[in-house]
Amino acid sequence: MSCVAIVHCESYDQALVDAAVEEACLLGGMPEVTGKSILLKPNILSDAKEDRCITTHSQVVRSVVRLLKGKGAKRILIGDSPGLQKPSFLPKASGIHRVCLEEGVDWVDFTKQPTLTTIPYTRGKKLPLASILGEVDMVFSLPKFKTHQLMYTTGAVKNLFGLVPNLYKSPCHVQFPSREQFASLMVGIAAVVKPSFSLMDGIIGMEGPGPANGRPRHMGLLLASCDALALDYAQAQIMGYEPKSIPIIAEGLRRSLGSAPTLYPKLNAGDLVQHDFLRIEMQKQTRFFHSLIIPFVLSRYIRWKVKRERKAPVFLSDPCILCRKCIDICPANALTMQHKRIIIDPSVCIRCYCCHEVCPASAIAVDEEINS
Ligand code: SF4
Ligand code: SF4
Structure with missing residues (x-):
């Protein structure tokens, strides 16, 4: 069963976000975290100021940290690795570094001695992945509700690509040039990482030419699930896409990474479809690419x-x-x-x-x- 909890949250007021995150995590079936070490992977992309809506909002990250602390998590870490990251990178512009300092959690540098890992579904492609994956009990994916010029949407599965350190990411496009090939790589990375839980910041999302140059769109939603693919499925549906036409979702379903949502304990994605959402035009897939x-x-x-x-x-x-x-x-x-x-x-x-x-x-x- 793939349960996706979708709850309303109208603004980034911290008290509202705290309550909505707790509700979403509870309804979405967040696993037991007492005594666990947990890596939080927000979408930082290029560490822009929050009003550009490129990054997972720091208030959402803060609420997740507070919830996990309250539930007795042993250690909480936060990390991401933007493509042009310098070794000393700290996500200051997005406010996420401030959350680390104020909440007393560690920022992780993914570039330090990453572990070369064979990625499934890629004919043996090896990629460096953040070595912290071998040290934590759980990974939580914290994506942003956004379009993506190349992959149409970016969500809980695509967000895990950030575990590949900085400039190792962009050359992957040379080896995996079609959307379908790139989707195989994303699904393969998610199959290695096995995120325990995902929570998406859809309070203000992005429409149009995302993931960095689109325009903010108020959605007033948080989405949460133990099934990253089901969460992305719900997001695509709300954006007005046929979810199975999104290459990462199609490939994830084919590889049994997750499934279409089977339970919406609160709001139903089908009732939230935004028909006027600015989507990236779908390119026709040919049988060749199937x-x-x-x-x-x-x-x-x-x-x-x-x-x-x-x-x-x-x-x-x-x-x-x-x-x-x-x-x-x-x-x-x-x-x-x-x-x-x-x-x-x-x-x-x-x-x-x-x-x-x-x-x-x-x-x-x-x-x-x-x-x-
Ligand atoms: S290959 Fe083309 S699209 Fe990709 S980064 Fe270079 S100029 Fe941009
Ligand atoms: S096109 Fe954009 S990224 Fe390239 S040099 Fe100009 S401002 Fe910088």
């Missing part, structure tokens, strides 16, 4: 097909602040700076949109249409 063996064999064909079907990002010179973050993260070396402008080589670009995710100035447009 075969998950052939794509790995015909990788050159896949790359050609991805380039043909997805548009390369467009760089806008006016808002650009020349920070070079896009150049630093681009796994294909498709970008250069010339005469104070970012220049893209579309023949080299693999359409992963990592540049779009890290741009702090909304200076990169991805011209895949948005549905409303």
Whole structure:
């Protein structure tokens, strides 16, 4: 049975969030945590200020910490690893570092001696994962309710990609260029991590060109479940997607990572569908892409097909602040700076949109249409 608790929470007022988090966790079947060490994995992405709605809100993280302390957790740690993380990174802008200090919990640096791990469903791909996974009893995924330009939605399963330290992430797009291949990688990582519980901050989510450049949308919701995939299924439904058309959900169902929700103890996702939500337009899947063996064999064909079907990002010179973050993260070396402008080589670009995710100035447009 996959129970997803969806509860109302209208604002980030701490008392409201505390009460809603407790209700969601109780109804969502949060496991016994007494005496356990628990890693909390919020979505920090690029550690932006909370009003941009890119990161899991610090008040939500704080409420989870307080709840776990009250339930007798032995040790609580918080960590994430944004793509351009420096060794000394602390999530100060998002307020999550302040939560660590004020609540007396440890911030974990995922870049320290990560453990090379074979990821299932990827034909033997090995990736470094945060070594803290071997030291804690439980992982809680704390995603943000957001769209995602590449994967349509980002949720409890995709959030676990942050356990791959910083710049090890973006090169994965070279090896897993199609959405379906990338979904296999995300599901494989989740199968290794086995999150014990997930709680999604959907109080103010993001619509449009997420996960970093969309626009905030008040949803007034928290979602919680022991089944990360079921939680993502409910999120996709609320956004107005057919959940099984989301590659990570389709692949997760196929691999029995989780299931569609079978029980909504409070609010039902079907009653919360936002028909005017700004979604990323779904690209047609072909029968070719439904075969998950052939794509790995015909990788050159896949790359050609991805380039043909997805548009390369467009760089806008006016808002650009020349920070070079896009150049630093681009796994294909498709970008250069010339005469104070970012220049893209579309023949080299693999359409992963990592540049779009890290741009702090909304200076990169991805011209895949948005549905409303
Ligand atoms: S230019 Fe952007 S979309 Fe193209 S490969 Fe580089 S990071 Fe990916
Ligand atoms: S990340 Fe954005 S602001 Fe920074 S150089 Fe690239 S386009 Fe310009």
